[in-house]
Amino acid sequence: MAAAGTCGTGTRSTGSMVAAASTNNVTSFQRRGPRASGADSGCSRLVSIAGTRPSVRNGQLLVSTGLPALDQLLGGGLAVGTVLLIEEDKYNIYSPLLFKYFLAEGIVSGHALLVASAKEDPADILQKLPAPLIDDSYKKECDEDVCSHKMEPDIKMKIAWRYQLLPKMEAGPVSSSRFGHYYDISKRIPQELIETSKWHGFFLPEKISSAFNVESCSLTPGYMKLLQFIQNIIYKEGFDGSNPQKKQKNILRIGIQNLGSPLWGDDICCTENCDTSHSLTKFLYILRGLLRTSLSACIITMPTHLIQNKAVIARVTNLSDTVVGLESFIGSEKETNPLYKDYHGLIHIRQIPRLNNLIYDISDVKDLAFKLKKKLFTIERLHLPPDLSDTVSRSSKQDLAESTKLLGPGCGMTAGGKKHLDF
Amino acid sequence: RHLSPRLTPSEGLARPPPPPTDNCPNGSFRPSHGKIVERGVVPTCVYQHSRGTIPREPSWDSVEWEGRSLLKALVKKSALCGEQVHVLGCEVSEEEFREGFDSSINNRLVYHDLFRDPLSWSKPGKALPGGPLEALRALDKRTGSGPATIALDSLSWLLHHLPCPILCQTLHALSRQDSCPGDTLPGEQVRVLGLLHEELHGPGPLGALSSLAQTEVTLSGTMGQASAHILYRRPRQRPTLQTQWFSILPDFSLELQVEPLLESQPPSDLHTPSVDPTTHLTFNLHLSKKEREAKDSLTLPFQFSSEKQQALLRPGLGQATSHIFYEPDAYDDLDQEDPDDDLDV
Numbered sequence: 001m002a003a004a005g006t007c008g009t010g011t012r013s014t015g016s017m018v019a020a021a022s023t024n025n026v027t028s029f030q031r032r033g034p035r036a037s038g039a040d041s042g043c044s045r046l047v048s049i050a051g052t053r054p055s056v057r058n059g060q061l062l063v064s065t066g067l068p069a070l071d072q073l074l075g076g077g078l079a080v081g082t083v084l085l086i087e088e089d090k091y092n093i094y095s096p097l098l099f100k101y102f103l104a105e106g107i108v109s110g111h112a113l114l115v116a117s118a119k120e121d122p123a124d125i126l127q128k129l130p131a132p133l134i135d136d137s138y139k140k141e142c143d144e145d146v147c148s149h150k151m152e153p154d155i156k157m158k159i160a161w162r163y164q165l166l167p168k169m170e171a172g173p174v175s176s177s178r179f180g181h182y183y184d185i186s187k188r189i190p191q192e193l194i195e196t197s198k199w200h201g202f203f204l205p206e207k208i209s210s211a212f213n214v215e216s217c218s219l220t221p222g223y224m225k226l227l228q229f230i231q232n233i234i235y236k237e238g239f240d241g242s243n244p245q246k247k248q249k250n251i252l253r254i255g256i257q258n259l260g261s262p263l264w265g266d267d268i269c270c271t272e273n274c275d276t277s278h279s280l281t282k283f284l285y286i287l288r289g290l291l292r293t294s295l296s297a298c299i300i301t302m303p304t305h306l307i308q309n310k311a312v313i314a315r316v317t318n319l320s321d322t323v324v325g326l327e328s329f330i331g332s333e334k335e336t337n338p339l340y341k342d343y344h345g346l347i348h349i350r351q352i353p354r355l356n357n358l359i360y361d362i363s364d365v366k367d368l369a370f371k372l373k374k375k376l377f378t379i380e381r382l383h384l385p386p387d388l389s390d391t392v393s394r395s396s397k398q399d400l401a402e403s404t405k406l407l408g409p410g411c412g413m414t415a416g417g418k419k420h421l422d423f
Numbered sequence: 424r425h426l427s428p429r430l431t432p433s434e435g436l437a438r439p440p441p442p443p444t445d446n447c448p449n450g451s452f453r454p455s456h457g458k459i460v461e462r463g464v465v466p467t468c469v470y471q472h473s474r475g476t477i478p479r480e481p482s483w484d485s486v487e488w489e490g491r492s493l494l495k496a497l498v499k500k501s502a503l504c505g506e507q508v509h510v511l512g513c514e515v516s517e518e519e520f521r522e523g524f525d526s527s528i529n530n531r532l533v534y535h536d537l538f539r540d541p542l543s544w545s546k547p548g549k550a551l552p553g554g555p556l557e558a559l560r561a562l563d564k565r566t567g568s569g570p571a572t573i574a575l576d577s578l579s580w581l582l583h584h585l586p587c588p589i590l591c592q593t594l595h596a597l598s599r600q601d602s603c604p605g606d607t608l609p610g611e612q613v614r615v616l617g618l619l620h621e622e623l624h625g626p627g628p629l630g631a632l633s634s635l636a637q638t639e640v641t642l643s644g645t646m647g648q649a650s651a652h653i654l655y656r657r658p659r660q661r662p663t664l665q666t667q668w669f670s671i672l673p674d675f676s677l678e679l680q681v682e683p684l685l686e687s688q689p690p691s692d693l694h695t696p697s698v699d700p701t702t703h704l705t706f707n708l709h710l711s712k713k714e715r716e717a718k719d720s721l722t723l724p725f726q727f728s729s730e731k732q733q734a735l736l737r738p739g740l741g742q743a744t745s746h747i748f749y750e751p752d753a754y755d756d757l758d759q760e761d762p763d764d765d766l767d768v
Contacts, residue, residue: 118595161725205595262587262590263591267587269627330661
């Protein structure tokens with residue numbers, strides 16, 4: 001479907017150019033026929049969908065994940081019709097943030113939302129979405145952050161002339177042409193934005209209580225209900241493009257929280273070999289089919305650290321398009337590692353889809369870490385922290401060099417030798 | 424009521440002793456606590472789940488190793504705060520659970536007995552489809568008004584009798600109750616305390632249950648001293664981890680203790696205050712203030728300063744001051760016309 005969608009936008013954009021030209025009478029080329037006369041009525045149809053843009057690489061229609069840095073890592077954004085799977089961190093602190101960014105971006109862009117959860121009421125989730133930051137204020141945030149960093153060491157660094165003119169390394173993978181917004185997680189989204197937005201909530205305990213013992217299908221009843229719900233919304237609201245002429249097209253953003261957790265009635269987290277282990281994969285398969293034939297994008301958070309059978313994780317990864325794993329340092333030995341002291345966790349881009357392409361958009365850096373600041377969740381390249389202390393003993397530096405070897409090739413160049421490096 | 428009728432404490436105490444354990448249909452169950460305690464490895468996990476804002480958190484004080492006494496201590500604490508306490512007892516008889524509490528606490532305590540008749544065999548006419556599950560759901564309805572504490576003794580038993588997902592769903596429903604009245608009355612809160620024998624379960628159910636819990640207390644101990652590792656998940660914040668040493672008094676009140684000095688720790692402390700290696704040196708490693716200023720003002724050859732730039736931009740000055748002294752050698756090729764004349768071409 002996504003291909004059809006992009007073709008649509010392609011023709012639409014050229015059409016809109018023609019329409020604009022015709023109204024301004026700039027050129028002598030005038031298009032005769034019904035189009036010129038119907039320009040006013042067709043105007044809304046010609047405008048591309050808000051909050052989307054075609055990919056520069058393969059022409060796919062993209063939506064933002066709500067986190068410009070993540071968009072950049074995933075090749076510009078999340079393609080419409082695909083699934084983004086977030087592997088939850090151990091204590092499930094950071095993955096809900098990505099989930100909420102995705103939904104908040106939908107509200108700001110005017111997309112329709114479908115929020116499914118077995119744990120929290122979707123209305124509550126929407127209430128707790130972060131507030132969007134206007135671009136100026138985001139800059140201010142960043143500047144403040146940089147300033148506060150600069151204030152501390154007041155020593156001017158002496159740089160050799162050879163290296164003086166090297167471009168400054170961007171900490172985060174953010175390009176100039178972003179189309180998502182930044183969000184302030186310390187504030188909540190304005191109430192009027194939620195009220196004007198169109199959203200559908202699926203709260204499992206409410207849906208399941210009426211007919212609990214329906215076990216006729218091979219699918220777990222919770223999944224069955226959710227699929228029916230999603231399908232119903234897609235068909236009823238016209239996200240499948242069945243009536244393209246009638247109203248303006250819009251994107252449906254689907255968010256499914258904690259999929260696969262026992263609260264969904266799935267026991268892949270509880271036992272290694274269970275009868276219903278195919279339930280989740282079947283669900284994902286059908287869901288992907290639904291997404292491919294509609295103007296929708298889906299984010300799923302899944303507690304993969306709880307799933308006992310590793311084969312299930314591999315299948316789930318194959319069945320989703322984009323897979324991003326979050327690994328927080330809390331409770332792990334990395335928390336005290338000096339290498340990671342500036343960050344709160346690592347972010348792993350496990351899979352990026354190949355859409356209309358044989359290759360995929362690979363980012364140049366594989367070692368990425370995330371940090372949760374007071375207001376922003378940021379993704380940065382993982383750098384070795386400069387070794388400023390005089391008292392670091394040689395052995396601990398050796399340790400540091402050893403631990404850097406665990407990293408991928410991005411930082412590996414600096415840590416190739418066994419001896420430590422001074423900065 | 425399909426459960427055994429609610430008992431006032433006096434009735435409960437007057438009852439005959441409970442039937443022997445072979446009354447229990449599932450023989451595999453009933454772990455021996457004594458053994459686990461002897462081994463001294465993480466015997467139990469008290470699982471606490473509270474909803475909304477956290478009610479007065481009982482201070483994790485004195486306990487022994489085996490987790491039931493900690494559970495009883497928490498139950499006592501809740502009862503002393505004036506809460507209604509519902510206990511779903513599966514592993515011990517009512518008399519055993521009530522033992523050690525004084526009457527004011529026993530009055531607040533409602534014991535739902537699953538131990539005596541877990542599958543309701545003594546009342547065959549009723550023939551409930553799901554014994555433990557129904558009991559759990561019934562608890563949900565019973566705690567309608569006011570803050571209440573639900574103690575599950577134990578989750579291990581329930582895990583053995585119920586599928587894990589269903590237990591998780593029920594527990595979640597229990598702790599969030601019907602959200603409508605809870606939102607209007609912030610004071611109305613339900614706390615769920617659960618006892619879990621960690622060693623009886625695989626990592627799957629443990630992970631699933633702990634992901635639901637807000638506070639997780641894992642008991643262990645060394646040298647006769649019990650300790651609790653408390654993992655507290657604050658909503659949308661980093662979880663906190665701490666270890667608390669405690670003991671439980673005979674009347675089930677908690678007493679905090681200081682961390683016992685372990686023998687392994689002092690030696691490591693003694694070794695670490697190391698001597699500064701830079702003190703006795705034959706050369707100087709430290710800079711005085713004057714020396715440091717001199718060092719900072721020095722322009723290093725690799726630095727690109729404005730003076731250097733100026734010098735490079737003024738070619739006339741450079742030509743005037745520098746000369747190349749060159750004395751031609753005998754073999755030097757001075758013929759500019761043909762650079763290849765030595766090649767005989």
